[in-house]
Amino acid sequence: MELIERYLQAVKFWLPKEQKQDILAELRDDIHAQMEAQETELGRLLTDSEVEALLKQRGRPLLVATRYLPQEYLIGPALFPIYLFVLKVVALCYLVPWVLVWIGMLIYSPGYRAVQGAHSWVSAVGSLWGSLWLTAFVTTGVVTIVFAVLERTQAKSHFLEDWDPRKLPPVRDPNRIRLFDSIVELVVNLFVFGWWAQNMASPIVLNHPALRITLAPVWSYFFWGFLVISLVNASLAVVNLMRPYSTKLRASIRLASDAAGSGLFCWLLKANVLTEFAPANVTAAKALELTNAINWWMAKTLPAAIIMCVVILVMNAFKVWRATPAGISTHQGTVAAA
Amino acid sequence: MVAVLAALRDEQCGYTLRKTLAEHGMAIDEGTLYPLARRLESQGLLASQWREEDKRNKRFYRLTSEGALILEQLLCEWQSIDASLRAVLKEQGNGTDRAISASR
Numbered sequence: 001m002e003l004i005e006r007y008l009q010a011v012k013f014w015l016p017k018e019q020k021q022d023i024l025a026e027l028r029d030d031i032h033a034q035m036e037a038q039e040t041e042l043g044r045l046l047t048d049s050e051v052e053a054l055l056k057q058r059g060r061p062l063l064v065a066t067r068y069l070p071q072e073y074l075i076g077p078a079l080f081p082i083y084l085f086v087l088k089v090v091a092l093c094y095l096v097p098w099v100l101v102w103i104g105m106l107i108y109s110p111g112y113r114a115v116q117g118a119h120s121w122v123s124a125v126g127s128l129w130g131s132l133w134l135t136a137f138v139t140t141g142v143v144t145i146v147f148a149v150l151e152r153t154q155a156k157s158h159f160l161e162d163w164d165p166r167k168l169p170p171v172r173d174p175n176r177i178r179l180f181d182s183i184v185e186l187v188v189n190l191f192v193f194g195w196w197a198q199n200m201a202s203p204i205v206l207n208h209p210a211l212r213i214t215l216a217p218v219w220s221y222f223f224w225g226f227l228v229i230s231l232v233n234a235s236l237a238v239v240n241l242m243r244p245y246s247t248k249l250r251a252s253i254r255l256a257s258d259a260a261g262s263g264l265f266c267w268l269l270k271a272n273v274l275t276e277f278a279p280a281n282v283t284a285a286k287a288l289e290l291t292n293a294i295n296w297w298m299a300k301t302l303p304a305a306i307i308m309c310v311v312i313l314v315m316n317a318f319k320v321w322r323a324t325p326a327g328i329s330t331h332q333g334t335v336a337a338a
Numbered sequence: 339m340v341a342v343l344a345a346l347r348d349e350q351c352g353y354t355l356r357k358t359l360a361e362h363g364m365a366i367d368e369g370t371l372y373p374l375a376r377r378l379e380s381q382g383l384l385a386s387q388w389r390e391e392d393k394r395n396k397r398f399y400r401l402t403s404e405g406a407l408i409l410e411q412l413l414c415e416w417q418s419i420d421a422s423l424r425a426v427l428k429e430q431g432n433g434t435d436r437a438i439s440a441s442r
Contacts (some may be wrong), residue, residue, distance in 0.1 A: 025374075025395065029394060029396055030352055034353065037357075067372075283442075
């Protein structure tokens with residue numbers, strides 16, 4: 001009997017306050033009725049182990065009690081997929097860049113390294129690990145709180161039920177090139193082409209009384225290289241305007257153009273291209289120091305530039321793989337010859 | 339739910355209700371039955387009363403007039419679903435028979 005009271009006490013803890021006594025009385029009666037029925041069948045009193053088995057068959061006290069409670073969600077089944085999606089977006093767009101910036105700061109900023117107490121690589125990784133968990137915990141917590149509030153408000157506002165099929169986004173065709181994108185690309189590249197040809201042809205890019213900037217002879221390679229690339233991009237934009245479907249040929253030309261641009265850019269950072277950076281009010285020695293410092297910082301940004309270029313090239317390679325051979329739109333039935 | 343409402347056309351306590359349902363091949367465990375009975379009572383479909391019987395306090399449930407009305411509607415719905423399901427099964431059965439005959 002003591003076992004039954006212990007069981008009921010454990011159930012009682014989780015029950016809603018106003019119904020506690022009522023539910024317990026009913027449960028107690030049901031257990032006793034079941035015991036009596038078994039005892040009548042067996043012709044004797046139940047042993048302790050038989051009472052124990054009877055209680056075990058009824059289930060854990062917490063589970064028994066929760067069946068009397070209203071079903072509640074922190075985030076319900078309607079919002080849960082959106083919650084998961086937002087968490088993934090946060091992880092990708094906030095945590096990953098956060099880690100990259102953190103690593104960059106640790107490499108390039110001795111002051112930051114000292115503040116973080118990262119004197120060796122082991123302590124740096126330890127510091128990153130600790131900070132990452134804290135940041136992930138805080139961001140996940142904030143997203144969870146926002147969705148918990150939404151869950152409570154959506155029941156009253158009914159914003160999930162209030163929707164219009166006509167406001168759904170149009171069917172996406174990954175190979176379709178938007179008109180707006182082509183126009184922007186054409187305008188930007190024509191502007192860059194004109195400005196570049198007008199202002200960057202000479203190694204003396206600025207000859208003002210207040211500041212003189214001179215570049216090394218190797219600059220001519222960069223000048224012609226970027227000029228040709230902007231011309232290729234502008235031509236590609238014109239073709240895309242007329243035939244707005246990505247084809248393997250055009251995606252490959254874009255990949256080649258971006259690969260050339262990336263290569264040139266990375267080379268530019270490492271080429272010590274600046275030979276003179278001379279503000280009017282500084283001495284020649286100070287100007288030389290400034291020039292060397294700018295070249296040194298440009299070279300230091302090379303790893304970050306390489307990462308950026310690799311990301312761009314991988315995305316372009318994916319577009320080549322995704323593009324249909326002859327630019328056939330699967331959704332519209334339109335064929336664009338390469 | 340339909341079975342519980344139907345069984346409570348005659349007043350019964352929780353344990354005997356459970357036994358009645360089990361005897362008719364519809365065993366429902368107490369962790370499901372009692373919370374369900376409480377929900378139906380809060381919706382006004384059942385009424386309950388504590389009474390002493392066999393030297394023990396027991397809670398007796400019975401169907402209310404509103405519960406009887408809902409039971410009537412649920413039985414109609416159930417019969418309609420049953421008829422539709424039987425028609426679908428009969429049609430598929432004929433189709434299966436035809437397919438078997440054709441394969442022979």
